[in-house]
Amino acid sequence: MTFQPIIAHFGHWYFQILYAVPVVVIVGALSLQSWRENRAQRRRRE
Amino acid sequence: MSTPRRLAAGLSAGMLGWLAFPEAALAHGLVGKTDLPIPRWLFAWAAAIVLVASFVALATLWPRARYQTPPERQIGRYPRLLDPICGAIGVALFVAVTYAGIAGHQEATANILPTWIYVIFWVGLAFASFLFGDIFRAFNPWRAAARLVAWLTGLVRPGRTAAEPLSYPSWLGRWPAALGLLGFAWLELVYVNKDVPQTLAFLALGYAALQLIGMSLYGIELWSSRADAFSVYFNLFSRLSWLRWADGRIYRRPPFVGVVTLEILPGTVALLAVMIGSTSFDGFSVGSVWVGSGQLFSRLQDFFTNLGVAVETASELAGTVGLLGMVLVIAGLYRIGVIGMRSLGGDHDARELSARFIHTLVPISLAYVVAHYFSLLAYQGQAISYLASDPLGDGSNIFGTASSSIDYNVVSANAIWYVQVGALILGHVAGLTLAHDRALATYTRIREATRSQYWMLAVMVGFTSLGLWILSSTQ
Numbered sequence: 046m047t048f049q050p051i052i053a054h055f056g057h058w059y060f061q062i063l064y065a066v067p068v069v070v071i072v073g074a075l076s077l078q079s080w081r082e083n084r085a086q087r088r089r090r091e
Numbered sequence: 092m093s094t095p096r097r098l099a100a101g102l103s104a105g106m107l108g109w110l111a112f113p114e115a116a117l118a119h120g121l122v123g124k125t126d127l128p129i130p131r132w133l134f135a136w137a138a139a140i141v142l143v144a145s146f147v148a149l150a151t152l153w154p155r156a157r158y159q160t161p162p163e164r165q166i167g168r169y170p171r172l173l174d175p176i177c178g179a180i181g182v183a184l185f186v187a188v189t190y191a192g193i194a195g196h197q198e199a200t201a202n203i204l205p206t207w208i209y210v211i212f213w214v215g216l217a218f219a220s221f222l223f224g225d226i227f228r229a230f231n232p233w234r235a236a237a238r239l240v241a242w243l244t245g246l247v248r249p250g251r252t253a254a255e256p257l258s259y260p261s262w263l264g265r266w267p268a269a270l271g272l273l274g275f276a277w278l279e280l281v282y283v284n285k286d287v288p289q290t291l292a293f294l295a296l297g298y299a300a301l302q303l304i305g306m307s308l309y310g311i312e313l314w315s316s317r318a319d320a321f322s323v324y325f326n327l328f329s330r331l332s333w334l335r336w337a338d339g340r341i342y343r344r345p346p347f348v349g350v351v352t353l354e355i356l357p358g359t360v361a362l363l364a365v366m367i368g369s370t371s372f373d374g375f376s377v378g379s380v381w382v383g384s385g386q387l388f389s390r391l392q393d394f395f396t397n398l399g400v401a402v403e404t405a406s407e408l409a410g411t412v413g414l415l416g417m418v419l420v421i422a423g424l425y426r427i428g429v430i431g432m433r434s435l436g437g438d439h440d441a442r443e444l445s446a447r448f449i450h451t452l453v454p455i456s457l458a459y460v461v462a463h464y465f466s467l468l469a470y471q472g473q474a475i476s477y478l479a480s481d482p483l484g485d486g487s488n489i490f491g492t493a494s495s496s497i498d499y500n501v502v503s504a505n506a507i508w509y510v511q512v513g514a515l516i517l518g519h520v521a522g523l524t525l526a527h528d529r530a531l532a533t534y535t536r537i538r539e540a541t542r543s544q545y546w547m548l549a550v551m552v553g554f555t556s557l558g559l560w561i562l563s564s565t566q
Binding site: 060061063065066067070075078079 | 545556559
């Protein structure tokens, strides 16, 4: 599979990616939350 | 980057890459065309919102563990004689359908055995176990046969029972059941001759013989509860039921909570991964990413054919890779949740957490079964009406229903989709609730317990999205 046909048939499969959006959003939110907590912890130690 | 974050990033990238295979969706064999008011992917978003809202509600409104011991109330009694009667019926049915498989017509749709095994037994009993409790335990033909032998031994040699000569190794746990279910999934989803009645009949006889040997060596109840794949499988679903039958008494309890008493034994994680992974692969293997020109299946088949393997064997090897791959994906998702849990709260190690929270996957497994097999049961389950009248496919009409047929209008394609979405959401909310309750019992502070479940929430959303994506790509 090459890059070009994937783009060419974008209309056939883009909606499949949309199923992964909730996972990406939640993982992103959790990662951000963890990063903030770790940063706050570091600041408290300093 | 910490381990859970690396895993999460890998998972997200993997899922995106995995979903990015081009090809239009193929039509599922049984479900007709749906006419939905919103796109299917929007259902996945809605399901994720429901899960997040449930998580927030649990964190704020559920401050203490409630269901670590399921509340039960006795609602009735049943005669002890029911057990041997059900056992005798189970043995009679087993003998009848196995005989039909051996002596009857060898076309799968004309013989009762394939429909009996794949629809009535495998799917129907899973639904029934959730609705009515552990029915298979009563009707289990090999357990009934073993109990009869034990009873006869007691009659012939009074004072002596058929004592088991070996003690069941503790390290074995539920591993035999996990391997047994993987074998059955392989038979159903990968094996080329999966619907040849004679093959199925001989495999059923072989499995029954193996169970009888196991029960004679390690004890009937111990073997049934840990090593007999089907006993373990249906028992897990019966733990979600609102009914429990034991020692002549019938108990009522809230649905889903019976599973909290699941004993922590080796092989349980593998068992649940096989249960969810095999159901997922059943849908995935007819989806647009797997089948079709240039897709995963044909690529794997070509790979094995190029190694000099026969086409049929190459097809089975490709299917085996797909099945094992899906089981590993499910096990990996759960592992991510556990590692995330460990990283966010308390000083519990991953092995302990994995065992303590594994029961939360049981409602998810049931949700996958309902979502994937509801249409099969609704449509193909009707075939039993004419197959029962003509089990051998020789033209007989025992009950006068041999000329009946399947009514495909019994449930619409839209209704099936809503049942699938509803089952997945309900199963995952139940899993999330059970995980929250167990976290409250595991961690000393509420905040710690809630934080520990962040990654389980992500895993539940992942399972829901994966399930809906697989279902949508088959329709």
